[in-house]
Amino acid sequence: MKIWQGYGSEHSMNLVMVGSFETEADADNVQQLIRRITSQVDIAVDEGVLGVGENNREFGESLRTLLRELDLFILNSHEMEQFRYDVSIEVKGRRLVLTTDEIDVSAFLKILVDQGAKVEVYSAHHHHGTDLGPDTSGS
Amino acid sequence: MKTRFGPDGIHFFDRTTGWNLLLDECSIPEEQWSIAPRQVSIALTNVCDLSCSYCYAPKSRYRLELARLRRWLLEIDELGCFGVGFGGGEPTLHPDFAEIVSFTAAQTELAVTFTTHGHHLNTQLARHLDGYVHFIRVSVDGVGATYEAMRKRSFQGLLKRLETARSLAPLGLNMVVNTKTVGDLPAVAALAETLGARELLLLPEESTVGRAGIGADTLELLKMWVETYRGPVPLTMGESRAASFPICRALPKERPLDSYVHINAAGELLPTSFSPLGVTLGEGTFYSALRKLQLQSKGESQ
Numbered sequence: 433m434k435i436w437q438g439y440g441s442e443h444s445m446n447l448v449m450v451g452s453f454e455t456e457a458d459a460d461n462v463q464q465l466i467r468r469i470t471s472q473v474d475i476a477v478d479e480g481v482l483g484v485g486e487n488n489r490e491f492g493e494s495l496r497t498l499l500r501e502l503d504l505f506i507l508n509s510h511e512m513e514q515f516r517y518d519v520s521i522e523v524k525g526r527r528l529v530l531t532t533d534e535i536d537v538s539a540f541l542k543i544l545v546d547q548g549a550k551v552e553v554y555s556a557h558h559h560h561g562t563d564l565g566p567d568t569s570g571s
Numbered sequence: 572m573k574t575r576f577g578p579d580g581i582h583f584f585d586r587t588t589g590w591n592l593l594l595d596e597c598s599i600p601e602e603q604w605s606i607a608p609r610q611v612s613i614a615l616t617n618v619c620d621l622s623c624s625y626c627y628a629p630k631s632r633y634r635l636e637l638a639r640l641r642r643w644l645l646e647i648d649e650l651g652c653f654g655v656g657f658g659g660g661e662p663t664l665h666p667d668f669a670e671i672v673s674f675t676a677a678q679t680e681l682a683v684t685f686t687t688h689g690h691h692l693n694t695q696l697a698r699h700l701d702g703y704v705h706f707i708r709v710s711v712d713g714v715g716a717t718y719e720a721m722r723k724r725s726f727q728g729l730l731k732r733l734e735t736a737r738s739l740a741p742l743g744l745n746m747v748v749n750t751k752t753v754g755d756l757p758a759v760a761a762l763a764e765t766l767g768a769r770e771l772l773l774l775p776e777e778s779t780v781g782r783a784g785i786g787a788d789t790l791e792l793l794k795m796w797v798e799t800y801r802g803p804v805p806l807t808m809g810e811s812r813a814a815s816f817p818i819c820r821a822l823p824k825e826r827p828l829d830s831y832v833h834i835n836a837a838g839e840l841l842p843t844s845f846s847p848l849g850v851t852l853g854e855g856t857f858y859s860a861l862r863k864l865q866l867q868s869k870g871e872s873q
């Protein structure tokens with residue numbers, strides 16, 4: 433049993449992560465790359481190889497093969513569940529813009545840095561008018 | 572007293588006192604979980620008469636009209652939500668603000684909270700709100716000159732408004748922490764204490780284009796201050812930095828749409844206040860938009 437006082441919270445994470453690449457094609461490629469990992473993670477979850485909230489110790493063979501093919505050796509198995517979170521990714525010119533309410537975003541950060549992006553991370557609760565996320569102004 | 576069933580157990584909530592009780596010893600089958608999120612935040616208007624550096628003058632002048640709001644509020648209540656938080660822009664600038672608040676308190680069992688810069692909380696508005704508000708959050712980023720530099724409004728004026736707010740409902744202070752405000756932490760905490768505030772919400776400023784953000788040294792100062800603070804006001808932390816601070820999650824199993832959704836001033840239902848993944852509420856019901864949003868976000872994550 434838990435007991436506490438409070439009126440919920442009107443504050444969510446509203447995280448914005450922006451990776452700026454040299455070219456639009458680079459940004460597109462990284463979006464594709466994230467999509468491929470996400471689909472493979474989905475399959476691994478469906479197959480029962482990975483779980484969310486399970487502190488995964490294993491990638492499973494197909495995911496490991498894909499990461500090897502993508503030449504991505506920076507991710508660990510615990511981070512795989514991040515690809516199942518509610519994260520939306522958009523490419524705006526040379527910028528890849530990721531928005532989410534999650535705090536565990538290390539996998540995406542690592543990928544962006546690894547793929548040559550200059551990365552900015554902030555909460556849209558505090559920073560408005562960047563054109564990278566709808567109006568979140570609040571008193 | 573309202574009750575919700577969810578992945579964490581049976582949750583009771585009393586809007587008058589703000590007490591929550593969670594029976595997490597039992598596991599509730601998924602088909603019995605409450606449909607609506609625990610909290611709904613509603614941006615009543617995009618308009619604001621301040622121009623804080625970490626906000627921006629809204630590009631749109633959207634605002635939600637009373638008739639639609641009434642319908643949604645009744646529905647949100649019926650679906651098992653615990654409370655609504657009105658925000659904006661500056662919610663007190665909505666022409667029907669007092670009526671929206673009194674309607675919600677009188678016609679529903681929802682807890683009524685709102686976030687404000689406070690400068691319109693005069694005695695006339697207070698009279699209209701009296702008895703209808705359960706919690707007020709006021710933005711106070713520092714005291715005296717620090718506050719005035721950030722918000723470009725008189726601090727003495729704010730103190731008067733805070734007294735008014737306090738006479739209306741329990742109070743929380745929200746503070747954006749950065750290099751300029753960090754030195755004011757003890758003073759804001761002391762103010763919170765004097766006011767008998769229920770909570771001090773610390774929001775470390777993040778870095779972004781054109782703004783340096785809190786900086787490692789300032790964050791360290793904030794951490795040290797949090798660790799040594801022994802005052803009576805509970806501290807809460809903006810989630811972006813929460814991981815490096817001691818916090819407890821009361822409902823760890825909640826999925827995003829179980830805990831919170833946002834209605835923006837343009838009448839869109841969003842999983843968070845920034846999300847591009849929105850559903851237009853239009854003249855339809857809150858429930859149908861919520862279902863759409865649930866399916867949409869399920870599709871997205873697959």
Ligand code: SF4
Nearest residue numbers: 570571619621623626
């Ligand atoms: S008071 Fe709030 S809504 Fe108004 S400009 Fe400042 S941060 Fe934005």
